[in-house]
Amino acid sequence: MDDEKKVSGTPLLDELEKGDWPSFVTEIKKAARTSKLAQGLLDQVEASYVEKIGHWKHGGIVGVKGYGGGVVGRYTDDPERFPLNREFHTLRVNQVPGFFYTSKKLRALADIWDKYGSGLYNMHGSTGDIILLGTTTENLQPCFDALGEIDFDLGGSGGALRTLSCCCGQSRCEKSCIDSMDMMYDLTMYYQNEMHRPAWPYKFKIKISGCPNDCAAASARSDMALIGTWRDAIQVNQEEARKYAANGMNMVQVCRKCPTEALGWDANTQILSVRQEDCARCMHCINVMPKALHIGKERGITIQIGGKAPVVKGAMIGWILVPFMKAEAPYTEIKDLVGKITEFWAEHGKNRERLGELVERLSLSSFLEGIGLKPLPQMVMAPRSNPYIFWKDEEVIKNG
């Protein structure tokens, strides 16, 4: 370490090494013991803390051979002050579905990243990838090649299918109506080209949650959310329900919180009843009495489209497109629908227009017609309240 760095120091960041919560500053410092890139990051972030402004520059196209994405180019905006950060690119590495790893795999990853990059990671980025933070243009290709040797491929960036993500699904959760990890893995393998070679108006995200608890935040954060559900009755184990009641569970309160009043508890007969036709599968009763109540047997997915953060036309939570679809490998019906949707979007979408914004601009009915789906009452909270209805030529009598 040269003396100049020691003199300048990082007094503001040092404050964030204190306390009980794990410190990102300590992590950067650990990496900085052997990595100049990590040392450069400390210097630059300290400057940001002093000046209250970021020091990363706009864009710059870098990548690896054969791919149009997966690498985000990053350069300091002041290479004279922060010479170590002249190049500080990110690799988005496709995470294992469900974020499961063996220590052997993680160690192999760390060995590669210590050799070719800063030794700093996000475990994980907001979309789901392992984010390898900070390397040079020169090291990108050899790093990618080395990652390939341990079976880590890059994720998506730009106007492409972004890296998918999912909850841990049936690997550990009793509520998962679908095999979300297998679905993510299968779709990821199927859409490698769409992920690695951007050809769409903007980003397209697919996220998979095993049940309506939506632990993957799919409805809020993906253009196409695949959410596990069922369409028969909740399975009830009356004996376990009685045990909950006997052990002090406030059954009246559990029933009162049922949003559709489908759940009933008869204190005299000690019977828990679910009216199937009223149940909207919100998960509340199953969440609080997991031993007594279990998801139904006829399982599949609900598909929501259009979820996204605010940029540009405002935040959206995905709208119901398909109330129920079977979801078993090889997921042909899902792939057909993804094909129709992305084709329509690629044809009609404007630059940087997300799917939800396109549907809002063109109307839901035009979109449904475009992809060949019929309107259903499950798609809306209520029908239209204005009289400005569009009619097709064949629906009216032509005069003159």
Place this chain on the structure above:
Amino acid sequence: MARTDFGPPDYKTMLPPVIKRNYGKWLYHEIPQPGVLRHVSESGEELFSVRVASARLVSSDFIRDISDIAEKYCDGFLRFTTRNNVEFLVSDKAKLDPLLKELDEKDYLVGGVGLSISNVVHTQGWIHCKSAVTDASGLTKNIMETMVDYFTGKKSVPSRCRIAVACCVNMCGACHCSDIAVVGIHRTIPRINHELAAKICEIPNTIASCPTGAIRPNPKLKSIEINPDKCMMCGNCTVVCPAIKIMDPDNDGVSIWVGGKVSNARSKPMFSRLAIPFIPNNPPFWPEVTEAVTHLVEVWAGNARPGERMGEWITRIGWERFFSIANLPFTDKHLDDFTHANTTFRSTTQFKF
């Protein structure tokens, strides 16, 4: 030619044998102690998952340390959660207590399960993002420092409380649907380097990028100009044209939003809504932000019924009561004037004084 298009490692090779044997056969789970999940399968087999906090931004040393621990107690199997925690997957119950002991000795924080406040989902901030208005890692560190007792289960909360931090209005990280969200915002319109714009800016694309039609061409300078009355400081144009700069350290800062959720349990998913329009950037501690977040958590925890998320509590009592109970000023900034505005105006005489 290097290998391409081979995808992520096969998840089946990353699962502990107990999970492989019981995949899709789990019956229920319970929380025997804070930070520990016990999953029980049809076969009677059990899996203990021990959750610990992480900084999300981690080093190779950290990766190797958690690998050491996983090898010692979990046959090398571990996972991460969507909220950036680490989970050690223990299939041998006898190893649970020794694992918890070692985690305690190594100062890992065990928690974030059930009725607790789990880790923050957040963005890059000044660490690595070109459009960061603030530092998400720093805000997260400070917020969670004040939430440690809620994470470890020393203090309890009525329901889950999802906190998110985004370093700009792009809101990467589900800020628009979180119980409490801290979002970096601009308050002054972008500045244009006309000379540079004339050279490198794609004028039609830049004009089209503006959601409010605030950008028009400036043919004289071969550049563009921005109508300050229409610009809402979304920053979209700065992504399209590098000659436009929006960063303004004197005026940039953070806003705080409340009441969002993604789960369908009980109530429908909800958007987060504006609670506090502006707090200045004040690194390294952002004390005004941590105070505000703590205040919001305490007001909710002190007033909500058991099981009520922030948004469910506010929906029940009404936003007018929320602003009064939380003692927050309601200002012109709280009135929506964008695409969803008319869904927020009240059309009933039912309200509270």
